Amino acid sequence: MTKLKRSARLVDMTQYLLSRPHQLIPLTNFAKRYGSAKSSISEDLAIIKEVFELEGIGELNTQAGAAGGVKYIPMVARAAALAFIQDLCVKLASPDRILPGGYLYMSDLLGQPSLMNEAGKLFATAFAGVGIDCIMTVETKGIPLAYATGAELNLPVVLVRRDHQVTEGSAVSINYVSGSHKSLHTMTLSRRALKEHSRVLIVDDFMKAGGTIQGMVDLLAEFNAEVAGVGVLVESGEVESEQRLLHDYVSLASLRAVDAKGKEIVVEPGNYFDRW
Amino acid sequence: MTKLKRSARLVDMTQYLLSRPHQLIPLTNFAKRYGSAKSSISEDLAIIKEVFELEGIGELNTQAGAAGGVKYIPMVARAAALAFIQDLCVKLASPDRILPGGYLYMSDLLGQPSLMNEAGKLFATAFAGVGIDCIMTVETKGIPLAYATGAELNLPVVLVRRDHQVTEGSAVSINYVSGSHKSLHTMTLSRRALKEHSRVLIVDDFMKAGGTIQGMVDLLAEFNAEVAGVGVLVESGEVESEQRLLHDYVSLASLRAVDAKGKEIVVEPGNYFDRW
Numbered sequence: 014m015t016k017l018k019r020s021a022r023l024v025d026m027t028q029y030l031l032s033r034p035h036q037l038i039p040l041t042n043f044a045k046r047y048g049s050a051k052s053s054i055s056e057d058l059a060i061i062k063e064v065f066e067l068e069g070i071g072e073l074n075t076q077a078g079a080a081g082g083v084k085y086i087p088m089v090a091r092a093a094a095l096a097f098i099q100d101l102c103v104k105l106a107s108p109d110r111i112l113p114g115g116y117l118y119m120s121d122l123l124g125q126p127s128l129m130n131e132a133g134k135l136f137a138t139a140f141a142g143v144g145i146d147c148i149m150t151v152e153t154k155g156i157p158l159a160y161a162t163g164a165e166l167n168l169p170v171v172l173v174r175r176d177h178q179v180t181e182g183s184a185v186s187i188n189y190v191s192g193s194h195k196s197l198h199t200m201t202l203s204r205r206a207l208k209e210h211s212r213v214l215i216v217d218d219f220m221k222a223g224g225t226i227q228g229m230v231d232l233l234a235e236f237n238a239e240v241a242g243v244g245v246l247v248e249s250g251e252v253e254s255e256q257r258l259l260h261d262y263v264s265l266a267s268l269r270a271v272d273a274k275g276k277e278i279v280v281e282p283g284n285y286f287d288r289w
Numbered sequence: 290m291t292k293l294k295r296s297a298r299l300v301d302m303t304q305y306l307l308s309r310p311h312q313l314i315p316l317t318n319f320a321k322r323y324g325s326a327k328s329s330i331s332e333d334l335a336i337i338k339e340v341f342e343l344e345g346i347g348e349l350n351t352q353a354g355a356a357g358g359v360k361y362i363p364m365v366a367r368a369a370a371l372a373f374i375q376d377l378c379v380k381l382a383s384p385d386r387i388l389p390g391g392y393l394y395m396s397d398l399l400g401q402p403s404l405m406n407e408a409g410k411l412f413a414t415a416f417a418g419v420g421i422d423c424i425m426t427v428e429t430k431g432i433p434l435a436y437a438t439g440a441e442l443n444l445p446v447v448l449v450r451r452d453h454q455v456t457e458g459s460a461v462s463i464n465y466v467s468g469s470h471k472s473l474h475t476m477t478l479s480r481r482a483l484k485e486h487s488r489v490l491i492v493d494d495f496m497k498a499g500g501t502i503q504g505m506v507d508l509l510a511e512f513n514a515e516v517a518g519v520g521v522l523v524e525s526g527e528v529e530s531e532q533r534l535l536h537d538y539v540s541l542a543s544l545r546a547v548d549a550k551g552k553e554i555v556v557e558p559g560n561y562f563d564r565w
Contacts, residue, residue, distance in 0.1 A: 017340075019296065020295065020296065020299055020336050021336060021339065021340045021343075023296055023299045023300050023303075024299050024300075024303045024336060024337050024340040024341075025340050025344055027299075027300045027303040027304055027307075028303055028307055028340075028341075028344070028346055031303075031304055031307055032307075060296050060297060060300060061300050063297065064293075064297045064300040064301050064304075065300075065304075067297075068301055068304070070304055112455070112456065112457075112458050113455075113458075114455055116455050116456045117456070118456065118457070118458055118479075118481065119456070120448065120456070120457060120479060120481070120482060121445070121481065121482070123448075124423075124445045124446045124447060124448065124482070125445055125446075126436045126437075126439040126440035126443075126444075126445070126446060127440065127443070129436065130440060147400075152428060152429045153428045153429060153432070153448070153450070154448075154456075156429070156432045156433065156436075157432065157433070157436045157446070160402045160405065160432075160433045160436060160437075161402075161436075163402040164402035164403065164406060167402075167403065168402075169397075169400045169401055169402070170400045170401075170402060170433070171400060172396065172399075172400065172429070172430075174429070179388070179389075179390060179392050180388065180392045180393070180394065180395070180396070180430075181388075181394070181396060182388050182389075182394055203394075203396060205394065205396070205397065206396060206397075206400070
């Protein structure tokens with residue numbers, strides 16, 4: 014690449030860093046890429062770091078030494094996270110979402126990549142320092158959320174299936190009780206999909222009593238893997254605390270009540286801000 | 290926001306544009322955001338445009354006039370696309386992917402968000418000027434690819450299910466014949482999910498004879514919607530042309546042969562470059 018001026022360098026370094034979250038990039042990479050001195054690169058990074066912090070986009074962590082470099086850690090600032098969650102609550106509370114049986118139609122929201130990606134950034138913020146090897150979800154509706162989180166944390170996604178597929182090779186299956194219906198289901202995970210002793214972040218779109226997520230926790234035990242955290246987009250706050258199978262999770266929104274007759278939905282922010 | 294210097298402005302404008310692909314942003318937005326004159330903003334955009342083009346990240350389209358602004362169109366440069374596809378072919382050809390029955394294990398690749406996002410960028414490049422209202426896929430494995438494409442094109446994703454779900458409301462179901470097995474399956478789409486006369490880009494991870502995709506095409510007809518294009522990550526090149534149900538599609542890789550006995554997989558680039 015031809016030698017770039019600082020202004021052009023700043024643009025390119027910004028896009029380079031943003032497209033490589035949670036990856037350590039040696040300063041020599043940039044120095045070579047632009048034919049610049051490392052000292053100039055360090056000055057550029059200081060400018061980018063300042064803007065990222067000012068705008069609440071994330072942190073730039075610089076590690077000194079031969080094995081050092083710079084790492085972009087996406088972080089959603091508190092005010093932006095709050096605005097996102099409040100907007101999500103308003104969208105969820107729209108009365109035309111009510112379906113027969115008191116179910117909530119959410120597929121239009123789950124179908125918006127930009128909304129999923131922003132939610133993924135919130136989970137990446139919440140679980141940034143936890144030490145995670147991969148993201149897990151069960152098909153189907155949690156998948157975009159899991160990928161968005163994985164993209165921001167630079168981690169692979171492991172997909173639990175409802176049935177054993179010929180394209181998955183040998184697999185481990187378990188039965189689990191869906192908490193809300195007390196019905197028995199099966200979930201299955203390919204033997205190749207998960208290394209032993211992995212630390213896993215479980216992500217899903219909706220949690221009622223937590224039976225499905227508890228199923229994933231049980232499945233992890235079969236792989237000698239452990240839960241590093243649980244993140245859900247929406248939890249049902251209609252479930253009594255003692256009925257909940259799972260107590261340690263992060264939710265963005267909490268569905269308090271669905272009144273199918275009165276056509277009213279009450280949604281509040283979830284527990285996202287409870288711990289930081 | 291406090292008045293920013295050019296260097297800081299360039300960093301922030303770059304991240305702002307990159308996170309809003311295919312969205313028209315009025316220059317006054319930037320002028321207000323930074324307390325700068327529009328002429329300064331125009332100069333900044335010229336620098337960003339030059340770098341984006343030089344680095345093969347995409348185009349910045351500026352539209353003049355009162356309703357004008359700037360739009361970032363992600364575009365993968367030819368060389369970068371070729372490098373990605375060649376790397377994908379090498380990964381797919383690894384002999385330990387062969388499963389009983391000659392199936393190919395791809396879940397590790399499909400589980401990498403960064404790889405899916407890059408593939409999505411390639412589809413966004415291929416279908417940038419086609420005029421699309423939404424992306425469609427059928428559960429399960431094509432979902433991350435569909436969302437990646439949707440994110441780059443700033444379009445919603447419509448998800449076809451195998452079974453009718455209580456959380457989807459009233460739905461339209463069709464039967465289709467899976468070309469490779471000649472077996473009959475059902476797919477279903479929520480009434481609310483798709484507006485009439487939508488132009489739809491169908492995305493999937495794998496296509497053999499094309500029965501599943503033909504099913505989605507038939508489903509679109511039920512909604513008076515039309516196919517704007519078809520993109521698949523991997524096509525099976527083992528299918529004879531006359532057996533193929535579908536001829537107009539874009540593929541990134543083509544699986545030529547899987548020799549389970551000799552433990553050999555032959556993968557070639559798909560037809561991605563055939564038309565541009």
